Amino acid sequence: MPIARAARRTAVRLGALALTGALLAACGGSPDSPSADSAGGKVTITVDLFGSFGYKEAGLYEEYEKLHPGVTIKQTDTEDEADYWKSLQTRLAGGGGLADVQGVEVGRIASVTQQQSDRFEDLRTYGADRLKGQFAEAKWAAATGRNGEVLGLGTDVGPEAMCYRTDLFRRAGLPTDREELARRWATWDGYLELGRQYKAKAPGRSAWLDSVGSLYSIMIGQQKERYYDASGKLIWENNPALREAWDHAVEAAEDGLSARLDQWSPQWNQAFAGGSFATIPCPAWMLGYIKGQAGEAGKGAWDIARLPGGAGNWGGSYLSVPKAAKHKKEAYELIAWLTAPEQQAKLFRKQGNFPSATGAIDQVADAKDPYFSDAPIGRIFGEAAKAAPVQVLGPHDQNIAQQITNALSEVERKGVSSEQAWSNARKGVENTLG
């Protein structure tokens, strides 16, 4: 008896081990260390990014290497921005291990301009002043330091729209036409009302939206002032716009409209393919993410409509050159090229990252995406980008938002009352700011 049981247990263990080994092998392949140096006119530029900037996938590195013989580009990439930022901060503090080009998320750019302007190159040194006219004014201003330093060049912006599953809508008896939907969910109340209708006839166990955290994030993206006012004062607690977004998110949670998933968690990823939700608020950069997670099977099932409640912006990034970089001039030339209108337009057509260069926005106005039922993404996101408010950014935006979405998840997943959750969020933010 003990033999048989032990053997079975061992078999289970071995199976798990084999699985673990396979996982390890899949996760393996650590990034190469930056190669020696520019021997014989050869330069290796290292680029360290988070999420999916899509340069490699769009073939832009290859193109640049062809245009500049002798230049090799090596990219490392961290999936989660929070992890990326941690390791970047650690390396900035230590002064070593930095890449020639570092990505910076728009939620962090205020931390760079206000707290760390001495750690990054002032790109004016290399003539970045000349590029100012290429970019949307707000994008340029956000990366400008107190003394006018240019600390990063804008890559993409995150104009917001609503992505939805036409197949699930049809089965629930809802309209699938993007114009009609945009009319019916012109306001957030209309969106939640449609959600209740969907829930009444929902196919399978699918929910109206993925999580109330993403609902909150997209709604707060429609506001000019969120956590700080223009003078840098913390105002989030008494910001009526923030409270409105909160209340709508709570309403969605209490009406059971959400699939109760944690954004960016493995379960959330799995749910794209599983069809666990019918709508997901989507900034432009989310399109690539949806394609990646839902896969080929989702092609044609998705569509995109205008966002309820007006235009907004969620996310977007910058490319910066740290002071400790090895090849600063070459790095600047690379990022100037990558953020030029032509390359931004190319990137949008291939990957969906919406351009921050004004010239590129016009170039892509006619773009359509076959994956999303030929939705006119150039027009939808272009209009949103033009109408989106210029946001006031603060150094701790990201951390404060995290505390608020955590508290909303408590309402959504544990049935905590709105008041209790709000006080939890307040306590969390206090703890964060320390």
Next chain:
Amino acid sequence: MLPSVPALRSPLLTPPVPPLPHPKGRPVTLTAPETPAPPRRAATSPPPRPGAARRAWRTLSPYAYIAPFFTLFAAFGLFPLLYTAFVSLYRVELQTPGDMEWRGLGNYTALFGDSYFWTSLRNTFTIGVLSTVPQLAMALGLAHLLNYRMRGRTFLRTAILLPYATSVAAATLVFAQLFGRDFGLINYALGLIGIDPVDWQTGTLTSQIAVSTIVIWRWTGYNALIYLAGMQSIPDELYEAAAMDGASRWRQFFHVTLPGLRPTIVFTVIVSTIGATQLFGEPLLLEGSVSGGISHQYQTLGLYMYEQGWGFFHLGRAAAIAWVMFLLIVVLVGVNALIARRRSRGERREGSSGTERRRRTGRGTRTPYLSRARRTSRTHTDRTDRTDREEAGR
């Protein structure tokens, strides 16, 4: 409280040591040598004793041998410890490490009013109990089974260590999938027997069970092997005697194995306590959240330190938590050791009086099999050994 008996302890602990032979075989004579001394030597008035260097080396060499460890320990153990203490007295942010603002013990006093700190302390304790107790109990049982003679024993003994050899990250990612709410294997299995899906990660107890399961899975085999080694140092004759007295396997386990394993158990409890206090990777990777779930429901002290340091970049506060953790471990290990020592001291007292009694009556109190074994083993060893082992193998 019984009075301590130092007189009985000393001969046990310090056996008489035979005097070491003098390192130098021959005494050095200072009389003039018959052959002329080399000029180099003649120049120095008192010639150095040839054994002096060797003797100095003999005195110093132990220090030289252990120096590498202590040098490395000073650089990578002691210095970080002291530097952390220094940092914990300041307000330091990772983005601006140059601006240090003196806070004195402010970081520490703030911790005592910080409800997240108390939550994480409580979680550390409950997860520690939830993981350590079943883990050590199962390890003991497994070791007992593996101690029997059976086919493929070496293979099984090796296989049981495999979870320990896997990386925390890989194991936790697999378990996070198993514990998934919507697509997890465990909820699927529960569904087969009619139980509604459990939101493992969200509930306080369920998420702590999930974290503990990973710890148990990884460490049970390791502890089982340590117990197995301990069991093999228990003399066979005790079991033989027990078997002859008709003691069942259970009685053998409780009255021979457990008492014999006490020092080993103390060791594993101490190591597990340290491990539980420092628990970090499993709760971090269960959902990939530094806050240990949306309500901090499975945030351990280690994870809270990480959240303060690398989530919020408050290095001073993180350093204070690190020091509180360090002190906590020192206290816990101290308490552990104290209890263990008190128990074994009590044991020794009991044991010694038992020996005396045994001497008189030929029968001990705690291990009655011992005396019987001594009487019988001379004649029956070979036969009983074989039959007993064969029986055990079945």
